[in-house]
Amino acid sequence: MRIDDVLDEVRALRAADAPTHGGRTLAYVYDSGLAEVDELGARAYALASAANALDPTTFPSLLRMENDLVATAAALLGGDQETVGTVTSGGTESCLLAVLAARQARPEVADPAVVLPTTAHAAFHKAAHLFGLRVVAVEVDPVTFRADAAAMAAAIDEDTVLVVAGAPSYAHGVVDPVAEIAEAAARRGVRMHVDACIGGWVLPYLRGLGVEGPAFDLSVPGVTSISVDLHKYAYCPKGVSVLLHANAELRRGHYFGSADWPGYTMLNTTVQSTRSGGPLAAAWAVVRHLGDEGYLRLARDTLHAVEAIRAGVEATDGLRVLGEPGATLLAVATDGTDAGFDLFTVADEMRLRGWYVQPQFAHGHSPVNLHLTVTAVNRDCHDEFVADLRASVDAARASGPVAVDPALRAVLAGLDPDALTAEQFAGLLDAAGLAPGADAALPSRMAPINALLDAAPPRLRERVLLEFLGVLYRPSRREATVD
Incomplete structure (x- = not known):
C-alpha cells in the first residue's frame, strides 16, 4: 500500500480512541496543553528511535541522556551525590525492579514479604507474583485513605524485604505518611520504596506553590528508593520512568548479566534487553525544554484546575470527594445518602458528552467512585467539565440506579x-x-x-x-x- 493510504488507515483507526489531547480523558493520558512540547517530543523520539539502549558503549548518546535524566530526577526528589538510578519503560517496570532489587539483596529469606498499604498500586502485586514474594497488605485509614503508619510498622517482621508507600496513591490521590513508615522500616533494617510514579514530578512544584503535605522523597531518612514517571507530569511521550536508589549497592540487585552462552555477554539494567532510544531522547528533550520554570507554570495550571473541579464536585448534590487529596488526582463518590443514581451511569453519561472518567470498583472501605487525573490542560476546560458532570448526575438520577438481581x-x-x-x-x-x-x-x-x-x-x-x-x-x- 502507498504510505499515504497506510497513514490514512492509522488515522481512521485512531478516530475510535479516547482523545489524548484537550483534557477530556481524565485517565491514562497527560496533556500539558502545549503543542510545541508534543512536537519536540515526537521529533526527538524519531531521531533516536533506531538506537538501542541495550549497549551504552555502542550508543553513548543514550547513556548520556539517561544519566542526565537520572541526575535531574535526583535533584528534584531529594537525592545526593550517592544517588543512582535507571530509566525504565514505565511505572510498573520501575516498581518491579524496586521489588526485585530488595528480594535479591536478601537471598537468605526463605519466605520474603513486601509490606504495603491496601491502596498500593497493583504493580506491587504483579511484582510479588513474578518474583515469588508474599504480599502483606495493611488496611488504611477508612476516612482519609492514608496508610496507617503504626499498623505498617507492626506488620514488618524478619521476612520483610521491602516496605512501600505512595506519593500519592493512585486510587484516592492521597500522600501516605512516608516519614513515619520509613522510620519504622529503618529500625528493622528493611528497605523502603516510595511509589511516586504519578506524583513525583508534580509534588515538588506544588510544594513550591504553597501546597502543604508530608515529606516523601529521598531526603526522608529511611527512604531507600523512589519511582517517578516522566510520561505523566513531566509531560513526556510514553513510556519513560525513573527508578532512583539512594546508592549503587541498593540498585545492584535488579541488574542482570549472562555470559553462559556463545553470543555476546548480555547485560541488562532493566527487565528489557533491547530498549529503543526514542522514549529516552524524547524525555530528555522535553525536560530540558521545560525546565523548572516551565514545570512550575504547568503545576500552577494543574492546581487551578484541581481546585476548581474539586469545588464543583463538592457543590454538586449527591457527590463528594473521597479522602483528602494531596496532589492532582480526585476520587469522586456519592455522598453516602440514598442519592438515587449510580456512578457507573454517570460515567456513561459523561462519555456521551465527550469525557472519559475512570470507574473504580468498591474495595474494602473504598466505595464505587470515579477517578479523575487532572492535568495542566484542564485549566481551560474545568468549567465545562463541572457543568457536564452535573448534567450527567441529573440524567443518571432521572434514569435511576442500575440494580443487580x-x-x-x-x-x-x-x-x-x-x-x-x-x-x-x-x-x-x-x-x-x-x-x-x-x-x-x-x-x-x-x-x-x-x-x-x-x-x-x-x-x-x-x-x-x-x-x-x-x-x-x-x-x-x-x-x-x-x-
Missing part, C-alpha cells in the same frame, strides 16, 4: 474462579455483556456491565476480565493480511 449476586459470591471451565467463563462473559463480536465492540452503555462486575468478588472479576482480554487479543484474518 440479589439471586445473581448470591451465585457470583459462590463461584470458585479457579474451578470454572472455559465454557463457563464464556457464559459469564456473555451474561456480563462482554462477549464481543468480530469487531470487539463494547456496548455504548457500560453501567450494567460495571454493576455486575462490581458485585463479583475481586478474584472472580480478575478471571472474567482476563478471559475477556483473551477474547479481545485474537487476530482476525483481515488483521493478519499484509498487502
Whole structure:
C-alpha cells in the first residue's frame, strides 16, 4: 500500500480512541496543553528511535541522556551525590525492579514479604507474583485513605524485604505518611520504596506553590528508593520512568548479566534487553525544554484546575470527594445518602458528552467512585467539565440506579474462579455483556456491565476480565493480511 493510504488507515483507526489531547480523558493520558512540547517530543523520539539502549558503549548518546535524566530526577526528589538510578519503560517496570532489587539483596529469606498499604498500586502485586514474594497488605485509614503508619510498622517482621508507600496513591490521590513508615522500616533494617510514579514530578512544584503535605522523597531518612514517571507530569511521550536508589549497592540487585552462552555477554539494567532510544531522547528533550520554570507554570495550571473541579464536585448534590487529596488526582463518590443514581451511569453519561472518567470498583472501605487525573490542560476546560458532570448526575438520577438481581449476586459470591471451565467463563462473559463480536465492540452503555462486575468478588472479576482480554487479543484474518 502507498504510505499515504497506510497513514490514512492509522488515522481512521485512531478516530475510535479516547482523545489524548484537550483534557477530556481524565485517565491514562497527560496533556500539558502545549503543542510545541508534543512536537519536540515526537521529533526527538524519531531521531533516536533506531538506537538501542541495550549497549551504552555502542550508543553513548543514550547513556548520556539517561544519566542526565537520572541526575535531574535526583535533584528534584531529594537525592545526593550517592544517588543512582535507571530509566525504565514505565511505572510498573520501575516498581518491579524496586521489588526485585530488595528480594535479591536478601537471598537468605526463605519466605520474603513486601509490606504495603491496601491502596498500593497493583504493580506491587504483579511484582510479588513474578518474583515469588508474599504480599502483606495493611488496611488504611477508612476516612482519609492514608496508610496507617503504626499498623505498617507492626506488620514488618524478619521476612520483610521491602516496605512501600505512595506519593500519592493512585486510587484516592492521597500522600501516605512516608516519614513515619520509613522510620519504622529503618529500625528493622528493611528497605523502603516510595511509589511516586504519578506524583513525583508534580509534588515538588506544588510544594513550591504553597501546597502543604508530608515529606516523601529521598531526603526522608529511611527512604531507600523512589519511582517517578516522566510520561505523566513531566509531560513526556510514553513510556519513560525513573527508578532512583539512594546508592549503587541498593540498585545492584535488579541488574542482570549472562555470559553462559556463545553470543555476546548480555547485560541488562532493566527487565528489557533491547530498549529503543526514542522514549529516552524524547524525555530528555522535553525536560530540558521545560525546565523548572516551565514545570512550575504547568503545576500552577494543574492546581487551578484541581481546585476548581474539586469545588464543583463538592457543590454538586449527591457527590463528594473521597479522602483528602494531596496532589492532582480526585476520587469522586456519592455522598453516602440514598442519592438515587449510580456512578457507573454517570460515567456513561459523561462519555456521551465527550469525557472519559475512570470507574473504580468498591474495595474494602473504598466505595464505587470515579477517578479523575487532572492535568495542566484542564485549566481551560474545568468549567465545562463541572457543568457536564452535573448534567450527567441529573440524567443518571432521572434514569435511576442500575440494580443487580440479589439471586445473581448470591451465585457470583459462590463461584470458585479457579474451578470454572472455559465454557463457563464464556457464559459469564456473555451474561456480563462482554462477549464481543468480530469487531470487539463494547456496548455504548457500560453501567450494567460495571454493576455486575462490581458485585463479583475481586478474584472472580480478575478471571472474567482476563478471559475477556483473551477474547479481545485474537487476530482476525483481515488483521493478519499484509498487502
